[in-house]
Amino acid sequence: MTTHGAEVNWAVIGTGFISQSIADDLRLTPGARRQAVCSRDPDRARAFAADRGFAVAHGSVAALLDDSTVDAVYIATPHSTHAAIAIAALEAGKHVLIEKPMAVSAEQGRQIARAAAATGLFAMEAMWMRFNPAYRDLVAAARSGAIGEVRSVRASFGLPFGPADSTRWTEERASSTLLDQGIYPVTLALDVLGRPSRIRATGRVRDDGVDLTVHATFEYEDHRFAQLSASMVEYIEPTASASGSDGWMTVPAPFWAADEFTTRVGSIARALTEQHRTHHERRGNGYVPMLEAVTLAIAEHRTEHPTHSLADSIATLEVLDAVRHSLSSPTARPKETR
Numbered sequence: 121m122t123t124h125g126a127e128v129n130w131a132v133i134g135t136g137f138i139s140q141s142i143a144d145d146l147r148l149t150p151g152a153r154r155q156a157v158c159s160r161d162p163d164r165a166r167a168f169a170a171d172r173g174f175a176v177a178h179g180s181v182a183a184l185l186d187d188s189t190v191d192a193v194y195i196a197t198p199h200s201t202h203a204a205i206a207i208a209a210l211e212a213g214k215h216v217l218i219e220k221p222m223a224v225s226a227e228q229g230r231q232i233a234r235a236a237a238a239t240g241l242f243a244m245e246a247m248w249m250r251f252n253p254a255y256r257d258l259v260a261a262a263r264s265g266a267i268g269e270v271r272s273v274r275a276s277f278g279l280p281f282g283p284a285d286s287t288r289w290t291e292e293r294a295s296s297t298l299l300d301q302g303i304y305p306v307t308l309a310l311d312v313l314g315r316p317s318r319i320r321a322t323g324r325v326r327d328d329g330v331d332l333t334v335h336a337t338f339e340y341e342d343h344r345f346a347q348l349s350a351s352m353v354e355y356i357e358p359t360a361s362a363s364g365s366d367g368w369m370t371v372p373a374p375f376w377a378a379d380e381f382t383t384r385v386g387s388i389a390r391a392l393t394e395q396h397r398t399h400h401e402r403r404g405n406g407y408v409p410m411l412e413a414v415t416l417a418i419a420e421h422r423t424e425h426p427t428h429s430l431a432d433s434i435a436t437l438e439v440l441d442a443v444r445h446s447l448s449s450p451t452a453r454p455k456e457t458r
């Protein structure tokens with residue numbers, strides 16, 4: 121028995137960087153047991169299980185989904201595989217927590233939601249930022265008028281993860297800075313300003329269709345706006361801010377994982393000289409709040425978590441679809457020149 125009165129046997133699908141971080145944070149999560157891992161390479165699965173304290177190692181996704189000791193799976197594979205693995209897992213009777221983006225389009229997201237509804241199992245996209253205590257406080261403060269009427273959001277996630285010609289990124293894997301990094305700035309804009317009435321996007325897109333850098337402007341009623349950027353090939357200061365009629369809030373780098381933010385309000389003189397800091401202690405690699413919330417939800421036989429519902433994910437995917445559409449329109453898609 122744990123503090124939650126029930127244990128969930130977790131399995132991780134894939135053995136990449138994020139699987140390792142999640143595995144470490146599952147160790148810190150009340151009610152979560154590290155039950156199984158799978159890799160396409162059985163030796164890699166065995167090594168991962170031994171290193172990270174998982175009971176069982178499987179050499180394929182199918183073998184893991186056949187394992188009756190597994191209650192829930194964390195899907196940490198390339199974007200293009202998420203929907204098929206999630207639907208197969210649900211049909212095999214497993215609860216699913218799916219790395220972001222849950223799917224590569226809103227239509228695929230709806231297919232996952234239909235499969236989840238048909239099985240009555242828990243399903244959620246692993247949008248961990250939304251469970252981060254500092255992020256939750258920031259969104260709550262913005263919504264409650266701490267900076268007056270929110271007028272604009274600026275957020276960027278640009279880090280050089282590889283060279284522009286990296287062979288690690290392929291269209292087949294749905295490699296995309298919009299899907300990988302851009303989902304965080306977009307989620308912040310949706311949380312603070314809501315759904316935009318118009319989207320304009322430009323960016324740097326490889327000949328094979330992989331977007332490397334994306335800049336988007338979201339426009340809202342009454343001239344409110346968001347300026348968002350993402351890149352996997354260059355630095356774009358990875359911070360965020362929300363500005364309103366009475367002041368602004370600033371989130372330091374990396375904003376999607378920040379444990380604090382500052383608020384400045386009042387007259388110009390006061391806003392420029394005084395700031396209020398909100399801070400929370402980070403737990404593990406930062407995924408513990410999400411893993412704890414999901415483990416508890418599963419133990420309580422819930423099918424979704426209110427902090428990030430399937431409808432929330434589908435709404436975000438609809439906006440990402442629209443950004444991609446704007447990016448690929450003839451005037452908004454400058455092809456990379458070599």
Ligand SMILES: NC(=O)c1ccc[n+]([C@@H]2O[C@H](COP(=O)([O-])OP(=O)(O)OC[C@H]3O[C@@H](n4cnc5c(N)ncnc54)[C@H](OP(=O)(O)O)[C@@H]3O)[C@@H](O)[C@H]2O)c1
Pocket residue numbers: 133134135136137138139158159160161164165181196197198199201219220221248299300
């Ligand atoms: N939340 C975060 O902070 C965070 C950070 C980074 C990435 N991510 C997300 O995590 C996911 C994985 O990203 P990544 O960059 O780690 O991807 P990746 O390295 O390409 O793939 C992750 C793992 O998935 C397995 N895999 C690869 N292709 C597969 C396939 N076709 N079928 C089944 N398994 C396959 C591989 O493990 P085996 O070789 O052992 O099979 C690989 O190590 C993405 O959704 C990404 O957006 C999240």
